[in-house]
Amino acid sequence: MQASRYLIVVAGGSGTRMGTSVPKQFLPLGGKAVLQISIEKFLDAFDGDIRVVTVLPEDHIRAWKDYCYENTFTCRQSLVCGGFTRFHSVRNALEKVPRGCLVAVHDAVRPMVTQELIRELFDAAGTYGAAVPAIPCADTVRCLSADDSGLLVPIPDRELVRSELFAVQTPQVFSSDLLKDAYSLPYDTGFTDDASVVQTYLRRKNDTPAGEQVHKVVYIKGDRLNFKLTTPDDLAIAKLLTEK
Amino acid sequence: MQASRYLIVVAGGSGTRMGTSVPKQFLPLGGKAVLQISIEKFLDAFDGDIRVVTVLPEDHIRAWKDYCYENTFTCRQSLVCGGFTRFHSVRNALEKVPRGCLVAVHDAVRPMVTQELIRELFDAAGTYGAAVPAIPCADTVRCLSADDSGLLVPIPDRELVRSELFAVQTPQVFSSDLLKDAYSLPYDTGFTDDASVVQTYLRRKNDTPAGEQVHKVVYIKGDRLNFKLTTPDDLAIAKLLTEK
Numbered sequence: 458m459q460a461s462r463y464l465i466v467v468a469g470g471s472g473t474r475m476g477t478s479v480p481k482q483f484l485p486l487g488g489k490a491v492l493q494i495s496i497e498k499f500l501d502a503f504d505g506d507i508r509v510v511t512v513l514p515e516d517h518i519r520a521w522k523d524y525c526y527e528n529t530f531t532c533r534q535s536l537v538c539g540g541f542t543r544f545h546s547v548r549n550a551l552e553k554v555p556r557g558c559l560v561a562v563h564d565a566v567r568p569m570v571t572q573e574l575i576r577e578l579f580d581a582a583g584t585y586g587a588a589v590p591a592i593p594c595a596d597t598v599r600c601l602s603a604d605d606s607g608l609l610v611p612i613p614d615r616e617l618v619r620s621e622l623f624a625v626q627t628p629q630v631f632s633s634d635l636l637k638d639a640y641s642l643p644y645d646t647g648f649t650d651d652a653s654v655v656q657t658y659l660r661r662k663n664d665t666p667a668g669e670q671v672h673k674v675v676y677i678k679g680d681r682l683n684f685k686l687t688t689p690d691d692l693a694i695a696k697l698l699t700e701k
Numbered sequence: 702m703q704a705s706r707y708l709i710v711v712a713g714g715s716g717t718r719m720g721t722s723v724p725k726q727f728l729p730l731g732g733k734a735v736l737q738i739s740i741e742k743f744l745d746a747f748d749g750d751i752r753v754v755t756v757l758p759e760d761h762i763r764a765w766k767d768y769c770y771e772n773t774f775t776c777r778q779s780l781v782c783g784g785f786t787r788f789h790s791v792r793n794a795l796e797k798v799p800r801g802c803l804v805a806v807h808d809a810v811r812p813m814v815t816q817e818l819i820r821e822l823f824d825a826a827g828t829y830g831a832a833v834p835a836i837p838c839a840d841t842v843r844c845l846s847a848d849d850s851g852l853l854v855p856i857p858d859r860e861l862v863r864s865e866l867f868a869v870q871t872p873q874v875f876s877s878d879l880l881k882d883a884y885s886l887p888y889d890t891g892f893t894d895d896a897s898v899v900q901t902y903l904r905r906k907n908d909t910p911a912g913e914q915v916h917k918v919v920y921i922k923g924d925r926l927n928f929k930l931t932t933p934d935d936l937a938i939a940k941l942l943t944e945k
Contacts, residue, residue, distance in 0.1 A: 591845060591853070595931065596868035597893045598842060600861070601835060601920050609835070609920040611900060612865060617844070619893050621856060624840035649841045649863050656855060676845050676853040681932070687839065688925075690938060697937055 461558040462507040462579065463633065464499045465550040468492050468521075468565035469514060469539045480517060481686055482565040483524070487699040491686060492521070493530055494568035499561065499628075500532055502572040503579075509534040510550045511565075544648050548640045556634050559583060562651045563628035566686040569695060574680055575628060582630035586672025589630075589652045590679030591623035598622055625650055626679045635672050705802040706751040706823065707877065708743045709794040712736050712765075712809035713758060713783045724761060725930055726809040727768070731943040735930060736765070737774055738812040743805065743872075744776055746816040747823075753778040754794045755809075788892050792884045800878050803827060806895045807872035810930040813939060818924055819872060826874035830916025833874075833896045834923030835867035842866055869894055870923040879916050 468482035482492040489497075492511070499507050513521055515538045525531070535553045539546040547562055554560050559582050563570070574590060581588035600615040629651045631639075636651065639658035648654045652674055659672065686692050712726035726736040733741075736755070743751050757765055759782045769775070779797045783790040791806055798804050803826050807814070818834060825832035844859040873895045875883075880895065883902035892898045896918055903916065930936050 585852075591843065594840075594842060595929075596838075596870075597897070598838060599835065599867055599869050599896075599920075600865045601867045602865055608829075608917075609867075610917060611920075615865075616891075617861075618891070621844045621846055621859075623843055623845045623853075625843050626840075647860075647862070652843075653841075673852075673854060676843075676855075682934075685839075690926075690942070693941055694934060694938055697941075698934070 460583065460632075461555075462503060463510060463554045463558055463560040464496070464507055464628075465510045465512065465547060465554070465560060465562045466492065466496055466499075466565050467512045467539075467543060467546055467550075467562065468517070469512065469543060469546055480514075481692070482513075483517075483520065484686075484692060486568060486692070486695055489528075490524060491568045492565045493524075493528070495563060495565050495570065496532065496534075498568070498570050498572060499563070499575055502575040505532070510537055510553045511535070512537045512539050512546045512550045514539045542644065544640075544644050544654065547651060551633075551637050551640055554633050554637070556637065558633045559630060560633045560636055561628040561630045562636075564685055567627055567683055568686070569680070569682045569684065569698065570628060571680060571683070574677075574683065577677055578628055578630040581675055581677055582632065585675045586632045586635050587630070587652065587655050587674040589650075589674060589676050590626040590628070590683065591676045592626065592679045592681055594619065594622040594624055623676065624679075625652065625676075626683050626685075627651075631655060632672065704827065705799075706747060707754060707798045707802055707804040708740070708751055708872075709754045709756065709791060709798070709804060709806045710736065710740055710743075710809050711756045711783075711787060711790055711794075711806065712761070713756065713787060713790055724758075725936070726757075727761075727764065728930075728936060730812060730936070730939055733772075734768060735812045736809045737768075737772070739807060739809050739814065740776065740778075742812070742814050742816060743807070743819055746819040749776070754781055754797045755779070756781045756783050756790045756794050758783045786888065788884075788888050788898065791895060795877075795881050795884055798877050798881070800881065802877045803874060804877045804880055805872040805874045806880075808929055811871055811927055812930070813924075813926045813928065813942065814872065815924060815927070818921075818927065821921055822872055822874040825919055825921055826876065829919045830876045830879050831874070831896065831899050831918040833894075833918060833920050834870040834872070834927065835920045836870065836923045836925055838863065838866040838868050867920065868923075869896065869920075870927050871895075875899060876916065
């Protein structure tokens with residue numbers, strides 16, 4: 458039997474970097490709010506057969522309910538208040554997700570994600586327990602830190618090999634058992650995405666004598682256009698791409 | 702006395718990723734070729750007091766000469782044929798650059814560079830020997846490689862700390878003595894930019910008993926808009942930004 462599917466869509470932004478008064482998840486793109494577009498990609502990928510948990514800052518929940526009502530946007534959706542960090546937001550949302558299913562965690566501000574990528578990630582997560590999209594790094598990336606005199610210089614013995622470097626995206630899809638277990642870890646500032654939480658959990662589990670590898674995190678080729686809307690330039694590009 | 706200034710502008714692209722028949726350095730942006738815009742930023746930064754070495758694929762040298770003639774674009778410019786890789790192209794160009802001066806190496810397809818950043822980098826290179834622009838990485842970046850079964854998975858014990866990760870840009874500015882000495886190294890596939898050549902050279906030199914640190918590579922805050930025109934989307938963004 459096919460496991461049930463869940464989507465946790467994280468819409469935590471306040472719009473400061475975007476320079477708008479409207480939080481970026483509510484900005485319009487081709488006539489719809491970015492958050493609606495993101496959710497619809499998942500609904501369309503599975504003919505509506507996915508439950509949605511939307512995480513919003515407490516102050517924005519009313520506005521989102523109004524938007525859904527006014528735009529007759531209906532789906533099986535739970536609303537959850539965001540926490541202090543992204544980690545706490547996802548942990549809150551996981552309370553609405555049962556064991557024994559597959560759950561995607563997606564940034565609301567990545568509306569350019571494709572149905573194909575979503576389905577591919579759910580398939581891989583069904584097989585391996587965790588699937589994450591990543592694209593090769595286009596830039597030369599270097600590890601730098603301030604030296605004694607405050608100058609930014611290379612960190613010794615921390616050379617990176619460009620061909621090994623990948624930029625990680627969302628949606629990240631997991632067995633809900635694995636993700637819920639991983640989110641029982643105490644918060645760590647190194648948790649920049651869900652895969653970092655799961656990888657830390659798996660590493661610690663395998664360090665114990667009884668540890669055995671049931672799940673692993675696999676990376677799937679993402680899409681350069683599945684970028685995060687962060688600045689006004691990003692929104693301008695998304696508009697160009699949506700309207701073409 | 703102020704050291705003389707040189708610019709090596711590397712225009713090696715063939716336009717394959719851009720999907721155009723015109724190489725991207727010749728694409729028009731606000732009525733001028735991208736390559737001309739890039740060179741003019743350096744001329745304007747120093748009231749014309751900089752010599753230019755333009756590196757082009759052999760097939761494009763005629764077209765660039767014609768363009769300069771037709772558009773009355775004149776500056777103290779040497780033309781050099783590109784080599785097999787970027788490393789070989791820069792090494793060819795360095796033959797036109799004397800010792801005892803400061804030399805910038807710049808990607809032709811970064812026309813959005815500002816005069817302020819250029820001057821700041823020349824100042825810092827005058828003090829430290831090498832100055833490179835870098836911006837904090839916006840993405841979560843991870844080291845991945847294929848496992849035995851061909852799946853892309855995290856490389857063990859290669860965790861990256863996001864706050865230490867920076868994306869490196871050009872122009873990279875150097876004492877010409879340092880850069881010419883560094884380019885005497887044999888080619889290595891790890892040389893993805895000029896700073897990587899110089900850092901390798903300085904590391905080896907300091908490994909020898911007589912080694913002493915005269916120069917160091919310092920990183921200066923770059924500019925998010927100083928991006929490389931690689932895809933049609935990049936060009937569309939550059940047009941939006943140029944015309945606004």
